[in-house]
Amino acid sequence: MEDNVILRVATKILTPYILLFALYVQFHGDYGPGGGFQAGVIFAAGFVLYTLIYGLETARRVLPLKFAALCGALGVLIYAGVGIATMMKGGEFLNYNYLDSHNAEHGQHLGILLVELGVLTTVFGVMVVIFYSFAGRRDIQS
Amino acid sequence: MLVITALIVVRLENLFTVAMVTGIYSLLSAVFFTLLDAVDVAFTEAAVGAGISTVLMLGTLSLVGHQQKKRKTVQWFPLTIVTITGLLLMYGTLDIPPFGEGGNPIHGHATTVHYLEESSHETGMPNVVTSVLASYRGYDTMGETTVIFTAMVGVLLLMSGRKRKPSKDVEGDPSGR
Amino acid sequence: MNAMGLLNYWFVIVLMMIGFYVLIAQGNLVKKIVGLNIFQTSVFVFYISMGKITGATAPILDSDWSVYSNPLPHVLILTAIVVGVATTALGLSLTVRIHEAYGSVEEDEINEMDE
Amino acid sequence: MMNHLPVLQVIIPLLAAPLCVIVRNGQIAGVIAVASSWVSLWMAWKIFQLVQVAGTISYNLGGWLAPVGIEYRIDTLAAFVLILVTLVGAVVTPYAITSVKKEIDESKESLFYAAFLLCLSGLLGIVVTGDIFNVFVFLEISSLSAYALIALGKDRRALIASYQYLIMGSVGATFIVIGIGMLYVMTGSLNMADLAILLPELPSNRIIPVAFAFLTIGVCLKLALFPLHVWLPNAYAYAPSAVTAFIASTATKVAIYMLLRICFTIFGPDFSFVKMQLGAILLPLSVIAIFSMSLVAIFQTNVKRMLAYSSLAQIGYIVLGISLFTNTGLTAGILHLFNHAVIKGSLFMALGCVMYRLNSVDLESMRGLGKKMPLTMGAFLVGGFSLIGVPFTAGFISKWYLIQGALEKGLWPVALLVLMTSLMAVVYIWRVVESVYFSEFGGSDADEITEAPLGLLLPTWALAILCLYFGINGTFTVLAASSAAANLMGVGS
Amino acid sequence: MTYPQILCLIVAIPFMGAGLILLAGKYHNLRDTLSLLVAMVLCGTVYQLIEPLRQGNFTQVTLLEVTPSLSLGLSVEPLGLLFALVASFLWIVTGLYAIGYMRGHHEKNQTRFFACFAIAIGGAMGVSFSSNLFTLFAFYELLTLCTFPLVTHHGTDEAKKAGRIYLGILLATSVGLQLFAIIWTWNLAGTLDFRPNGILAGTASNRVLSILIVLFVFGVGKAAVMPFHRWLPAAMVAPTPVSALLHAVAVVKVGVFTILKVAIYIFGLDTLAQLGSTPWLRWIVAATIILGSLVAFTKDNLKARLAYSTISQLSYIVLAALLANEFAIIGGGMHIAMHAFGKITLFFAAGSVLVASHKTNISDMKGLGRRMPLTFAAFFVGSLSIIGVPPAGGAWSKWFLGLGTIEAGEQGLLAVLMVSSLLSLVYLLEVPIRAFFSSPEPDQEGTGIQEAPWPCLLAMGISGGMTVGLFLFPDFLYEMMTMVFAA
The missing domain is CATH 1.10.10 (Arc Repressor Mutant, subunit A)
Structure with a gap:
């Protein structure tokens, strides 16, 4: 597939839109279906497509495995970090009301946004790592 | 529809086809989820069940080979366990609150209302x-x-x-x- | 209505049991995971079914609607789906490793090798 | 920060896990793991003290009052199990630092610690939570990490063992989910305390017993009660040493804790034991488990496998105590839950030391090891005696209470069986002792075998000493167990 | 030093001694001296307890509480003190003997031997001063475990096999029956303390208590009531000092001592006498007395013969407990001491023969008495005590036992005692008679067999002397035993 010009071009055009759609899913989650998890999957799917067309080598240059794994870990840290932050501010763990000392609803908004970001980061990182691992196994095997 | 797809999965021996049919199964259940008002779940099931899982499955198959060994068609011991479990479940559902009614306990509970x-x-x-x-x-x-x-x-x-x-x-x- | 609803649940149960059967009866390690997937997905359908209210809409608040299906099962199932895919990923990677170590993914062959 | 202890208990190891992945250095990750597990132990101790003073602690996550939000609820039993899990964690992590170097690729060390910490925090999460679906989530965290950890064993059979465990574990988890769903559909609640109030109010129906059955079977799969135990021996036998020590002493124990929660807290003792007659089902099963698994253990030549079968028998003892459905029986069950974890921990860690030097834990290859590795085998001896139930070891006290419980119910054949199977434990432990102490060393590389390094010995002995300590001064464990038991029994009445 | 402290010290001394012996392991002379010294210190300390007890001081010490309901406690009572005195005194004698024997016989692992020996004595001390059944059981098991290395001392396959039988029977009976009985007792009485007149009276039906006493009698495997006697002959593969001290004194006496204690302080004599199972239990025990004697007859190996003799003699004491009256108990308690001194003398003699001539079979000992006159003289004295004729101590205990049977109205059992005495007369006296009066086999002429090393002879002299001494001055034993009922 790596030699097919049409696919390569199409992928090049499509990838940004897929990523953009992922972001839409992420931020539209408040109003419609969607959220961090779905966005993360789509984000990863975009990347998987890229990998399929351009090959594992190229993809890993763009996004090294280490970095993807880092994303996976970082997301959990972000999520739990929000919880720690609310605790620091005097609320219970993950009580977003305390994130904004004036307006509880703002706090909720911010909190949900942040944790969804955490989910997105983790899911994206994990999906890419898993995909890399399966795709890369053949090289290791031979 | 779902049942048919599931049965196909049981019968098929080519694992590539199994993987694809499983994907279809996921998509079908996603449709079903939408019908049941669970749009978020449908979205996720489509992305994960039909997407990620299928990709993983295919990836695995490319590594481990895709032809399943032929074997005895029906195994009685597992079938017995499965039947018992299924009958137990069906027995339980006899008293389940009616499908789709607003007065069911889960809808009236303080949590949902809240x-x-x-x-x-x-x-x-x-x-x-x-x-x-x-x-x-x-x-x-x-x-x-x-x-x-x-x-x-x-x-x-x-x-x-x-x-x-x-x-x-x-x-x-x-x-x- | 009640009979129809019950039928709905029973279909789900049949699905579950098909998955369960594949899971415990099949000797192919990949197919077992497929069975697990079917099993779990049917459980998801079971959950979502109980959240449904006839004539209601998805739980996205909107001034046009007043009756919504129960959001809580949806949330639970979102979580469960994720858990499911995590299990699948781990199970499949184990399968790959088993294939590398034994050259087979058929349970009986592997057991023979370890006898 | 003190009022946040319940959540910090789970969050600290959970946060430490991604940190381990980020640092990517095995050494630093090891230090993180040790530090966080020690902090966990300290917190568990603080929580225990708090519960002693203030009674059941409740913590509302996200600030949402239960049942709207998720609630953490810690009573004496939970605090006691917390201590157990964190104690084993705190001992095994330093042990892992040395043992992992030998058994696992250097590049994977940090990941190993991450998985280990995830397993720890998953188990802790199950214990503290008061929300039944949250149980499932944390159950999966601990299970998934356990599958991965077990698969790291050097023998290729570890992979199969892990796969088997994964399948059985997932079936168990799915059964639990089905059970939760049925409870939810009847009540609309996921909060355990709320369920406990709502369930008795329901009119008599057929779905709640079915839900009960599914939850119990699911949990019994996890706790490896006969005949749902087939995954366990291989998993224990082929996992890396540190993993076996940790999982053997905690995972099944937490599953038993879940069983207690389901039977006593959610459904209430009246429903579980009077209406559903759970005792009548668990009692024969546990008796069969105790007897048959002890018998199988006698014929094992791989000592790790032998201990795995012995674990199955010991799980039988614990369940037996629970099934008696009396204060004493329950005390005995909870007590043995704690003591057995300490005992098996020390035994498996001692075997890990042997593995470290010999690369084998075969009865044949351990001949004459008593002279070569006196400290290691000393710890094994202490653990072994405790397993048998020699006086002044932890095992004696729990068996004492167990037999008391059986006698109180007039089940003297059961009491006798417990003693008889103790004798079977004598036989299988004695096989090791005889091979180790009263045989000549058989290996060829006699000079190379020396005492295990201090990094392994210290943690091993820490648990071995605890085996003795809780046998000599059982006041702490007995009081904690009996107050937890009284707490559970009192819920329904 | 206060009274409770002395009590704790007594149990601690042997263990500390074991530690010292291990530390001094490399220096053989120092080690052996230490072993003797510790034994003397112990005996001296136990002696300190006599006066306070006479003044009625029954202080109890709780060492630690294992759980709220189980505790490790020590206390002094006359029977226990009597046993402790015998055991600790004989430790000195045996220690002396063992030095001669182990060196003369060039045994391996002597340090392990002496250390385990000391621990075993510690176990015996613990049993004799235990204030409740739990403590007793704990030390009882300790004794079982720490004597295993002594039994398998030679490390041969035969020794290991014997060790397995030893451990198997003792553990199986103690865990399977005795512990069960103990827990049941706790379940009924709510306590395990030894109390005058017992704790079980009126707690359960006659039938339950009847089962319980059966469990105790057979559960105390160390008392070697048939059919759980096999371990005792098996243990004879051990070096002779082990057989002497442990299997004539400490281990087996711990067994019968336990039964006496259970009878007196757990059941209470009155309760015990009324139980439905007591009469036929007496006859089972009587059967052991006779059968043990008969089997002893058939054994040509001297140690094996002594072992079966021990089995028979132990049942005297068990019988005393089951007769459950004052005379019988006095006789039983005295027999602990009398049989101990007599039997240890016999074992010493047997060991001396082995060291000096490497002979174990009685048929080979023809004429040996001319070369080893002291040894066989001692054997003769010991035999008299076992048979129960003056001027040896055994006469007194048998006298009281006989009174006990009459008191209990069991004249048949009196006959059993008589028959058994006659039997022992024959099988024991055969040995010195052969040694002194048969002419030696021709090939033994001039092999240069001499008396055993002097420590052996000295030890034998002391124990033989004490056997006679106890006949002349039995007052102390009698005083102790009557104090049991004074309390």
Whole structure:
């Protein structure tokens, strides 16, 4: 597939839109279906497509495995970090009301946004790592 | 429809086809979810069940081969267990609250009422699923994120690094099991 | 209505049991995971079914609607789906490793090798 | 920060896990793991003290009152199990630092610690939570990491063992989910305390018993009660040493804790034991488990496998105590839950030391090891005696209470069986002792075998000493167990 | 030093001694001296307890509480003190003997031997001063475990096999029956303390208590009531000092001592006498007395013969407990001491023969008495005590036992005692008679067999002398035993 010009071009055009759609899913989650998890999957799917067309080598240059794994870990840290932050501010763990000392609803908004970001980061990182691992196994095997 | 697809999965021996049919199964259930008003779930099932799982399945098959060994068609012991379990479930569902009625306990419970009535001003989110997911039960979602992360750690532990020589009894008991 | 609803649940149960059967009866390690997937997905359908209210809409608040299906099962199932895919990923990577170590993914062959 | 202890208990190891992945250095990750597990132990101790003073602690996550939000609820039993899990964690992590170097690729060390910490925090999460679906989530965290950890064993059979465990574990988890769903559909609640109030109010129906059955079977799969135990022996036998020590002493124990929660807290003792007659089902099963698994253990030549079968028998003892459904029986069950974890921990860690030097834990290859590795085998001896139930070891006290419980119910054949199977434990432990102490060393590389390094010995002995300590001064464990038991029994009445 | 402290010290001394012996392991002379010294210190300390007890001081010490209901406690009572005195005194004698024997016989692992020996004595001390059944059981098991290395001392396959039988029977009976009985007792009485007149009276039906006493009698495997007697002959593979002290004194006496204690302080004599199972239990025990004697007859190996003689003699004491009256108990308690001194003398003699001539079979000992006159003289004295004729101590205990049977109205059992005495007369006296009066086999002429090393002879002299001494001055024993009922 790596030699097919049409696919390569199409992928090049499509990838940004897929990523953009992922972001839409992420931020539209408040109003419609969607959220961090779905966005993360789509984000990863975009990347998987890229990998399929351009090959594992190229993809890993763009996004090294280490970095993807880092994303996976970082997301959990972000999520739990929000919880720690609310605790620091005097609320219970993950009580977003305390994130904004004036307006509880703002706090909720911010909190949900942040944790969804955490989910997105983790899911994206994990999906890419898993995909890399399966795709890369053949090289290791031979 | 779903039942037919599931049965196909049981019968098929070419695992590639199985993987694809499983994907279809996921998509069908996603449709079903939409019919049942669970749009978020449908979205996720489509992305995960039909997408990620299928890709993983195909990836695995390309590594391990895709033809299943032919074997005895029906195995009675598992079938008995399955039948008993199924009958038990059916027995239980005889008393389940009627499908689709608003007066069922789960809809009347304080939790649901709270979510539907208070969430808009407590969290400011019109999508109740999101507000429940991220705020009311945000801790579950953190757990969920951790589960995914755990899967990553597990897959990395298993799949990275050099391949080990297939060897039996590097150590352990020579008598086997 | 009640009979129809019950039928709905029973279909789900049949699905579950098909998955369960594949899971415990099949000797192919990949197919077992497929069975697990079917099993779990049917459980998801079971959950979502109980959240449904006839004539209601998805729980996205909107001034046009007053009856919404129960959001809580949806949330639970979102989590469960994620758990499911995590299990699948781990199970499949184990399968790959088993194939590398034994050269087979058929349970009986593997057991023979370890006898 | 003190009022946040319940959540910090789970969050600290959970946060430490991604940190381990980020640092990517095995050494630093090891230090993180040790530090966080020690902090966990300290917190568990603080929580225990708090519960002693203030009674059941409740913590509302996200600030949402239960049942709207998720609630953490810690009573005496939970605090006691917390201590157990964190104690084993705190001992095994330093042990892992040395043992992992030998058994696992250097590049994977940090990931190993991450998985280990995830397993720890998953188990802790199950214990503290008061929300039944949250149980499932944390159950999966601990299970998934356990599958991965077990698969790291050097023998290729570890992979199969892990796969088997994964399948059985997932079936168990799915059964639990089905059970939760049925409870939810009848009540609309996921909060355990709320369920406990709502369930008795329901009119008599057929779905709640079915839900009960599914939850119980699911949990019994996890706790490896006969005949749902087939995954366990291989998993324990082929996992890396540190993993076996940790999982053997905690995972099944937490599953038993879940069983207690389901039977006593959610459904209430009246429903579980009077209406559903759970005792009548668990009692024969546990008796069969105790007897048959002890018998199988006698014929094992791989000592790790032998101990795995012995674990199955010991799980039988614990369940037996629970099934008696009396204060004493329950005390005995909870007590043995704690003591057995300490005992098996020390035994498996001692075997890990042997593995470290010999690369084998075969009865044949351990001949004459008593002279070569006196400290290691000393710890093994202490653990072994405790397993048998020699006086002044932890095992004696729990068996004492167990037999008391059986006698109180007039089940003297059961009491006798417990003693008889103790004798079977004598036989299998004695096989090791005889091979180790009263045989000549058989290996060829006699000079190379020396005492295990201090990094392994210290943690091993820490648990071995605890085996003795809780046998000599059982006041702490007995009081904690009996107050937890009284707490559980009192819920329904 | 206060009274409770002395009590704790007594149990601690042997263990500390074991530690010292291990430390001094490399220096053989120092080690052996230490072993003797510790034994003397112990005996001296136990002696200190006599006066306070006479003044009625029954202080109890709780060492630690294992759980709120189980505690490790020590206390002094006359029977226990009597046993402790015998055991600790004989430790000195045996220690002396063992030095001669182990060196003369060039045994391996002597340090392990002496250390385990000391621990075993510690176990015996613990049993004799235990204030409740739990403590007793704990030390009882300790004794079982720490004597295992002594039994398998030679490390041969035969020794290991014997060790397995030893451990198997003792553990199986103690865990399977005795512990069960103990827990049941706790379940009924709510306590395990030894109390005058017992704790079980009126707690359960006659039938339950009847079962309980059966459990105790057979559960105390160390008392070697048939059919759980096999371990005792098996243990004879051990070096002779082990057989002497442990299998004639400490281990087996711990067994019968336990039964006496259970009878007196757990059941209470009155309760015990009324139980439905007591009469036929007496006859089972009587059967052991006779059968043990008969089997002893058939054994040509001297140690094996002594072992079966021990089995028979132990049942005297068990019988005393089951007769459950004052005379019988006095006789039983005295027999602990009398049989101990007599039997240890016999074992010493047997060991001396082995060291000096490497002979184990009685048929080979023809004429040996001319070369080893002291040894066989001692054997003769010991035999008299076992048979129960003056001027040896055994006469007194048998006298009281006989009174006990009459008191209980069991004249048949009196006959059993008589027959058994006659039997022992024959099988024991055969040995010195052969040694002194048969002419030696021709090939033994001039092999240069001499008396055993002097420590052996000295030890034998002391124990033989004490056997006679106890006949002349039995007052102390009698005083102790009557104090049991004074309390």
